[in-house]
Amino acid sequence: MPTESQLRNALLRLRVRKRINAGRLPVMVPTRIDAGYGSGHVCVACDQPITSTQVEYELADYRDGSQLCFHLGCHVVWQVECSRLEARRSAPDVPPDSENLSKRCWRHSPPYG
Numbered sequence: 358m359p360t361e362s363q364l365r366n367a368l369l370r371l372r373v374r375k376r377i378n379a380g381r382l383p384v385m386v387p388t389r390i391d392a393g394y395g396s397g398h399v400c401v402a403c404d405q406p407i408t409s410t411q412v413e414y415e416l417a418d419y420r421d422g423s424q425l426c427f428h429l430g431c432h433v434v435w436q437v438e439c440s441r442l443e444a445r446r447s448a449p450d451v452p453p454d455s456e457n458l459s460k461r462c463w464r465h466s467p468p469y470g
């Protein structure tokens with residue numbers, strides 16, 4: 358049985374993936390991230406406000422410089438999806454669930470949830 362947090366994480370990944378496909382989220386590895394406590398911005402991944410007790414990650418969309426705000430956990434999910442897509446793009450012959458790729462994904466981002 359998956360735990361509740363695993364289910365939530367799976368739903369969030371699905372949502373993030375859809376937003377990437379729809380162009381609402383870029384595929385990028387941010388070079389500069391501002392982190393701090395939330396100031397009421399709405400998270401671009403889950404549409405929930407980031408409260409002052411939660412950590413907010415803020416970065417600029419490389420496409421138009423617009424501000425993207427994420428919960429810490431949502432940012433991790435988005436980056437996992439980005440590295441998965443980037444790996445697929447640069448090495449189309451490697452299956453997405455290969456051992457190498459999952460190692461690469463988790464090296465920068467600890468498992469969420």
Ligand SMILES: [Zn+2]
Binds near residue numbers: 428
């Ligand atoms: Zn969020």
